[in-house]
Each structure stands twice: as structure tokens, then as C-alpha cells.
Amino acid sequence: MQIEQNLRELWATFIALFRMAGISDYIDIALVAYLIYRAMKLLRDTAAFRLAKGIFVLFLVMATANFFYLNTISWVFEQVMSYGLISAFIIFQPELRRMLEQLGKGSVTKILMGHEEEKGDVESMITAVVAACGSMSQTKTGALIVCERQEKLGEIVKTGTQVDAAPSPELIKNVFFHNSPLHDGAMIVRNGRVLAAGCVLPLSGSQNLSRDLGTRHRAAVGMSESSDAVLVVVSEETGGISVAIGGMLKRHLTPELLRKVLVSELMNEGGERKKTAVLGKWKVKK
Structure with a gap:
């Protein structure tokens, strides 16, 4: 043969x-x-x-x-x-x-x-993000946090201000404080560290999104459509916490549920993403 x-x-x-x-x-x-x-x-x-x-x-x-x-x-x-x-x-x-x-x-x-990037503790980062989002939810402070996974977002990072700092609730809240010059942009987190803030994200063109969603939510969905990142949004109008993954948005999360989602999506062995049973089937909330 x-x-x-x-x-x-x-x-x-x-x-x-x-x-x-x-x-x-x-x-x-x-x-x-x-x-x-x-x-x-x-x-x-x-x-x-x-x-x-x-x-x-x-x-x-x-x-x-x-x-x-x-x-x-x-x-x-x-x-x-x-x-x-x-x-x-x-x-x-x-x-x-x-x-x-x-x-x-x-x-x-x-x-x-070459040179290795300084890596932080992902678990500590999750703790800081959850604590900050819980606090900002109560004060209705808008926030948009991008957690990188396998796909690097170097082009997005260049649109903002580089920070490169260990995450803490105070740092995150100060970035998104209403009078902060960086509060309208997105924060990028890589390897457990805050890499940049004030970054510009692409908006989603999906027609399935609810009309009451603002720019932050549309930017979160848009970024999740074009990358494997996990995005956390705090609404400035309602204080609601949302997560966008793979072009899908889940809204009205509690801090406890947010922690479970982030741990499931960011701390798997080998960094591979898996479907989480925490939220069940991901879908766009209308």
C-alpha cells in the first residue's frame, strides 16, 4: 500500500x-x-x-x-x-x-x-477582587475587571496605564473611585497581579443583550467574545455584580457566588478552563 x-x-x-x-x-x-x-x-x-x-x-x-x-x-x-x-x-x-x-x-x-514576569498569588487576588466588588456593590461604584487566562491581552494593556502591583481591596476601590482618572476604564489582572488600569475594551455587537445594560457590561461581553478572559462587572446604577465568560453574561451574583466562579475558572490545574457547575448553563440575562 x-x-x-x-x-x-x-x-x-x-x-x-x-x-x-x-x-x-x-x-x-x-x-x-x-x-x-x-x-x-x-x-x-x-x-x-x-x-x-x-x-x-x-x-x-x-x-x-x-x-x-x-x-x-x-x-x-x-x-x-x-x-x-x-x-x-x-x-x-x-x-x-x-x-x-x-x-x-x-x-x-x-x-x-528573556525575563519572567513577576507572579502573584491567584487566590489572594481572588480574595481582593471579591472583597472590593462586595464593597463597591454596596456603594454602587462602577467597576470592570479583566482576569487574563491563557490568552494574553497585550494590545488592550497598551490602551491604559501600567500599574504592576499586588492586588488589594483598597487598590481596586481607589482605581474605580468616581473621581479617579482611571475609573472609566478596565483593570487588567495577569498572574495574580494588577497589570494595568484605565484600559479600553471592545464593545459587543450582540443583539441578545438587554437594553438596560450599560457600556461596562457591553464591554465585558465584547472582551469575553474575543478572548478567554473572565470579566467582573459592578453596575454603577444598581450595584449588581456580573461575570462575563465566552460571550455570555451572568448577572446578580452575590460575593460568595462570585468567589466560587473565579476559583472555578482561574484556579484549575494547568490553567485550563472547564465548565463550572456553580452557575449551571451560562446564558445572557435579559
């Missing part, structure tokens, strides 16, 4: 290359792999990172189609790749330019070795 023969030839070629490779070849491969890794780290906070992952998947599909002689699929993907890559460079030109600017600004050591 042709496919079986191809697999045997591929394995034989791999073994032959492995035996022929010298130390310099392994060093070469390791350096290329590391440079690709560093490039992905620079792009991870941008929309271009999602594009890079999509291109990688397309390459895998195209290689698989070629291997199994799926000629029609191979031709389609070849056309997509040839024109799609050019379009991608045009569409994501700002992100690519910023990446090159970061390469120019940073030192060689920082670029090659």
Missing part, C-alpha cells in the same frame, strides 16, 4: 538523518528552535500570536494532505498559504513593527534570555 510505503520511507529517512547528524547539526537545530521560541514570546501579547498558531496548523494540514496524496486539499491550502501570508503581513504590520522595535530597544541578553 502506498501510504504504508511512504511511512516506511519517512522513518528510514529520519533514522538515516539521525545517524548522519553531528554535534554541530544538533547545536544548529537547538539554536533555530530557541530563536523561534523567543520570537513567539515577543509576539504572545499580540493578535499576531494567534495568527502564527493558525499558520502553523495550516502548515500541518498541508503537509498531511501532501503525504497522503490528497491533491485537492493540497491545492486549496497552497493557494491559501501563498496569498494568505502576504495578506497577514499587511494586516498585522503594526504588531510586527512593534516586535522589531522591542528587538531594537532591548539588550542582547534580555532578548535572548
Whole structure:
């Protein structure tokens, strides 16, 4: 069978290359792999990172189609790749330019070795958010908090003021205090730390949202539609606490229920999101 023969030839070629490779070849491969890794780290906070992952998947599909002689699929993907890559460079030109600017600004050591972001205690962050939201709910202080998960929101962070501080109820309440210059924007939380405040979020264009929802709620739903983040909203009109996940909004939560949702969504093993039984089926409240 042709496919079986191809697999045997591929394995034989791999073994032959492995035996022929010298130390310099392994060093070469390791350096290329590391440079690709560093490039992905620079792009991870941008929309271009999602594009890079999509291109990688397309390459895998195209290689698989070629291997199994799926000629029609191979031709389609070849056309997509040839024109799609050019379009991608045009569409994501700002992100690519910023990446090159970061390469120019940073030192060689920082670029090659990178630096780890300071991480906070996620459980302490949840405690601070719940306490602050409970207090702001009583005083009807509007708030919008974005809790990052796997997908980084670097482009959103750049629209606000960087903070990089350990979260506390006092800090959160001061940010959203009515006379604060940052109170109209969103707070971004990453790795258990307050990363930025006063950030601008995209509004949802969904027609299923209730008409009594304000800008904060629409921004929360909009951000949850375009990312895997968990968003917490405190209404300035009613003091009600809401959570938006995956384009869905659950309203009128108590602080206790808010804590259960955040723990379930932000503290799972491996950071993977799972459906929570706390709220049952997520839906948009009208």
C-alpha cells in the first residue's frame, strides 16, 4: 500500500538523518528552535500570536494532505498559504513593527534570555477582587475587571496605564473611585497581579443583550467574545455584580457566588478552563 510505503520511507529517512547528524547539526537545530521560541514570546501579547498558531496548523494540514496524496486539499491550502501570508503581513504590520522595535530597544541578553514576569498569588487576588466588588456593590461604584487566562491581552494593556502591583481591596476601590482618572476604564489582572488600569475594551455587537445594560457590561461581553478572559462587572446604577465568560453574561451574583466562579475558572490545574457547575448553563440575562 502506498501510504504504508511512504511511512516506511519517512522513518528510514529520519533514522538515516539521525545517524548522519553531528554535534554541530544538533547545536544548529537547538539554536533555530530557541530563536523561534523567543520570537513567539515577543509576539504572545499580540493578535499576531494567534495568527502564527493558525499558520502553523495550516502548515500541518498541508503537509498531511501532501503525504497522503490528497491533491485537492493540497491545492486549496497552497493557494491559501501563498496569498494568505502576504495578506497577514499587511494586516498585522503594526504588531510586527512593534516586535522589531522591542528587538531594537532591548539588550542582547534580555532578548535572548528573556525575563519572567513577576507572579502573584491567584487566590489572594481572588480574595481582593471579591472583597472590593462586595464593597463597591454596596456603594454602587462602577467597576470592570479583566482576569487574563491563557490568552494574553497585550494590545488592550497598551490602551491604559501600567500599574504592576499586588492586588488589594483598597487598590481596586481607589482605581474605580468616581473621581479617579482611571475609573472609566478596565483593570487588567495577569498572574495574580494588577497589570494595568484605565484600559479600553471592545464593545459587543450582540443583539441578545438587554437594553438596560450599560457600556461596562457591553464591554465585558465584547472582551469575553474575543478572548478567554473572565470579566467582573459592578453596575454603577444598581450595584449588581456580573461575570462575563465566552460571550455570555451572568448577572446578580452575590460575593460568595462570585468567589466560587473565579476559583472555578482561574484556579484549575494547568490553567485550563472547564465548565463550572456553580452557575449551571451560562446564558445572557435579559
